[in-house]
Amino acid sequence: xxxxxxxxxxxxxxxxxxxxxxxxxxxxxxxxxxxxxxxxxxxxxxxxxxxxxxxxxxxxxxxxxxxxxxxxxxxxxxxxxxxxxxxxxxxxxxxxxxxxxxxxxxxxxxxxxxxxxxxxxxxxxxxxxxxxxxxxxxxxxxxxxxxxxxxxxxxxxxxxxxxxxxxxxxxxxxxxxxxxxxxxxxxxxxxxxxxxxxxxxxxxxxxxxxxxxxxxxxxxxxxxxxxxxxxxxxxxxxxxxxxxxxxxxxxxxxxxxxxxxxxxxxxxxxxxxxxxxxxxxxxxxxxxxxxxxxxxxxxxxxxxxxxxxxxxxxxxxxxx
Amino acid sequence: xxxxxxxxxxxxxxxxxxxxxxxxxxxxxxxxxxxxxxxxxxxxxxxxxxxxxxxxxxxxxxxxxxxxxxxxxxx
Ligand SMILES: [Fe+2]
Ligand SMILES: [Fe+2]
Numbered sequence: 090x091x092x093x094x095x096x097x098x099x100x101x102x103x104x105x106x107x108x109x110x111x112x113x114x115x116x117x118x119x120x121x122x123x124x125x126x127x128x129x130x131x132x133x134x135x136x137x138x139x140x141x142x143x144x145x146x147x148x149x150x151x152x153x154x155x156x157x158x159x160x161x162x163x164x165x166x167x168x169x170x171x172x173x174x175x176x177x178x179x180x181x182x183x184x185x186x187x188x189x190x191x192x193x194x195x196x197x198x199x200x201x202x203x204x205x206x207x208x209x210x211x212x213x214x215x216x217x218x219x220x221x222x223x224x225x226x227x228x229x230x231x232x233x234x235x236x237x238x239x240x241x242x243x244x245x246x247x248x249x250x251x252x253x254x255x256x257x258x259x260x261x262x263x264x265x266x267x268x269x270x271x272x273x274x275x276x277x278x279x280x281x282x283x284x285x286x287x288x289x290x291x292x293x294x295x296x297x298x299x300x301x302x303x304x305x306x307x308x309x310x311x312x313x314x315x316x317x318x319x320x321x322x323x324x325x326x327x328x329x330x331x332x333x334x335x336x337x338x339x340x341x342x343x344x345x346x347x348x349x350x351x352x353x354x355x356x357x358x359x360x361x362x363x364x365x366x367x368x369x370x371x372x373x374x375x376x377x378x379x380x381x382x383x384x385x386x387x388x389x390x391x392x393x394x395x396x397x398x399x400x401x402x403x404x405x406x407x408x409x
Numbered sequence: 410x411x412x413x414x415x416x417x418x419x420x421x422x423x424x425x426x427x428x429x430x431x432x433x434x435x436x437x438x439x440x441x442x443x444x445x446x447x448x449x450x451x452x453x454x455x456x457x458x459x460x461x462x463x464x465x466x467x468x469x470x471x472x473x474x475x476x477x478x479x480x481x482x483x484x
Contacts, residue, residue, distance in 0.1 A: 198471045254449050262449070329467040333460075353461075360465040361452045364429055368421070 095152040097287025100142065104135025110142050110167065114154045120163055123170035131178035132398065136171055137298035141290070143168040144305040148232055149286060172306055179303070183390045189382045192389050193367065196326045206400040209409055211334035216342050218407060220280050223273075224289045225297045225403065229304070230273035231286050234259035236304035237321050243314040244370075245377060251369025252318075255325070255362045272351045279345030294406075296399035303395055307388060315381035318374055319388020322366045327396075328359035427452035427465035436463045 102108035105121060106129055112118025121139075129136040145151065146159040158164060186192060202208070210218060234256055244252055261267035274284040283289075293301075307317035336352035339345075374381050412418050421429040433447035444463055452465035459466045 198473050199467075200473045200475070202475055258449060262447070330470070333466065356466050357461055357464050358448070360427065360467050361429075361448060361450050363467070364421075364423075364427065364452055365450060368423075 096150045096154070097152065097285065097290065099151045099154065100138060100290045102135075103138045104129075104133075106135045106139040106171070107142065110139045110164070113164065114142070114146075114151065114158060116155075120167050123167050126167075126170040126174045129171075129174060131174045132295060132299055134295045134298075136174060137295045137302060140168065140171040140175065140302050141293075141298045143171065144302060144309070145287075147305070147309065148235060151287075175299070175302065176306065179391050179394070180387075183387065183394050185383065186386050186390070187383045189371075189386045189389075192386045193322070193326070193371075196323060196389065196393075199330050205397075206403050207331040207334040207338075209404060209407075210338040213409070214338045214342070216280070216344065219338060219342060219344060219348075220282060221406075222403065223277055223280050223282060224292050225294060225399070227273065227277060227282070227289050228293045228297055229301050231270050231284075233269045233273060235270075236301075236308040237317065239308035240314050240317045240321075243311050244318075244374060247369045247373030248318070248371075248377065249373075251365045251373060252321075255321075255365055255370070258358060258362065269351075269354075272347070272354060275347030276339075276344075276351040279339075279348035294399075294402055296395065296402045300392075300395045300399055303391060313384070313388075315374065315378075315384025316388035316391065318366075318370055318381075319385035319390075320392045321388075322363075322371055322385070323389040323392040323396075325359050325362040325366045329356050329363065332356045332359065426455070426469050428455055429453075438463055 099111050099114060100107075102111050106125060109118065109121030113120045126136065142151075143164065146154070146156075150156060150159070206222070210222060214222075237252070237259075238256055241249060241252060241256070257263075259269050261269070261271070265271070277284045304317075304320060307313045307320050332352040332355035336349055336356065339348040339352060371385060374385070419431045423429075430451050430453060432449055432451050434445070434451050436444045436446075436453065438444065446464070454462050454465045454468070456469035458468035460468065
C-alpha cells in the first residue's frame with residue numbers, strides 16, 4: 090500500500106531525451122532542449138520513454154517526484170515537442186482516409202489462419218512467452234481503460250452514455266474485485282510476476298511504450314477526441330477473437346484460473362463493447378460531429394500500425 | 410435498470426451479429442441450462458456458432474481465406 094501511494098520508481102534512461110526528463114523530475118538536472126526531439130527516432134526507445142515518463146505524471150506519478158511537476162510549463166513544452174515528433178510520424182506513416190466504413194469493415198473480418206502474436210501464443214506459446222507477453226502488456230493493462238476516461242467530458246448524448254457504460258464495465262461495474270486492471274494483476278500472479286504498478290517499465294520495449302503513449306496522446310488532447318474513439322474502437326473490436334486465442338494459450342500451459350479468466354472475460358465483455366462502441370460511441374459522435382470520421386479512421390489505423398510493430402517486435406525477439 | 414412500463418428492457422436487433430439486450434438477464438437455453446449475466450448490456454448469439462453460447466463471442470464474423478485481404482491476420 091505504501092508502495093502504491095509512493096508511486097513506482099523512475100525508470101532507467103535510454104538516451105539523452107529520457108535522461109534529461111528523468112533528471113529534471115529528480116530535481117537533479119536540466120530539461121533537454123525541445124528542439125532535440127526533431128532529430129530523435131519517433132518510435133525509438135529514447136523518445137518513447139521520455140514521453141511515457143511525461144505522461145505518467147498524469148496517472149500515478151513516480152516515487153520522489155513532486156506532484157506539481159505534472160503541470161510544469163517548461164516540462165510541458167518538452168512534452169509538446171515529443172508529441173509533435175510522434176504524431177507527425179504517425180500521420181506520415183499511416184495513410185489518411187475518410188473511408189471509415191471500410192476501415193471498420195477491415196477489423197470485422199477474421200482470417201481462418203493468422204500470423205500474429207496471439208496466433209503464435211495459441212499454437213506454440215510456452216510459459217516463458219506468456220510471461221514476456223504479460224510483462225509488456227502490463228504497461229497498459231495495469232491501467233486498463235484509464236486513458237479512455239479522459240474523453241468522457243468531450244463527448245455528449247449517445248456517444249457519452251455509450252462510452253461511460255463501457256468504461257463502467259471496464260472498471261468493474263461497481264465492484265472492486267472485477268476491475269479489469271485488477272483481473273490482469275491476477276493473471277500476472279498466476280504467471281509468477283510482480284503485480285506492482287510500473288514494476289516492468291524498464292522492460293517495456295519501445296513499440297509497447299508507443300502503444301500506451303498513443304492512448305495518452307489521444308486521451309489528453311481534446312482536439313484528438315475522434316482519434317481516441319477510433320483507437321478505443323480498434324481495441325474493442327479486435328479483442329474478442331484475440332482474447333479467445335490467448336485464453337487457449339493460458340489453458341494449454343496450465344497458467345492458472347485468473348490468467349484464463351482475464352481473457353475469457355474479455356471474449357465475452359468485448360463482444361458487447363464492440364457493439365456499443367460502433368453503434369453508440371462512433372454513431373453518436375458522427376451524429377454530433379460528422380467531420381470526425383477522418384480522425385476516427387486515423388485512430389483505428391494508427392492503432393493497427395502500432396500493434397503490428399509490437400507484434401513484429403515480440404515475434405522477432407522470440408525468433409519465430 | 411429495473412424493468413417497468415416507464416423503462417422497458419431495451420432490445421436491439423442489427424443486420425447481423427448478436428441480439429443486444431439490456432442486463433441483468435437470465436437466459437434459459439433449449440437444453441434447459443440457465444445462464445445469468447448482470448452486464449449493462451448482453452450480446453446474445455444469433456448465429457449459434459458461439460463457443461460461449463448463449464453469449465456472443467464474435468464467431469458470426471466473416472472469415473477470410475489465406476491470401477484474401479484482411480487487416481487482422483497479424484493480431
Ligand atoms: Fe477490459
Ligand atoms: Fe472492453
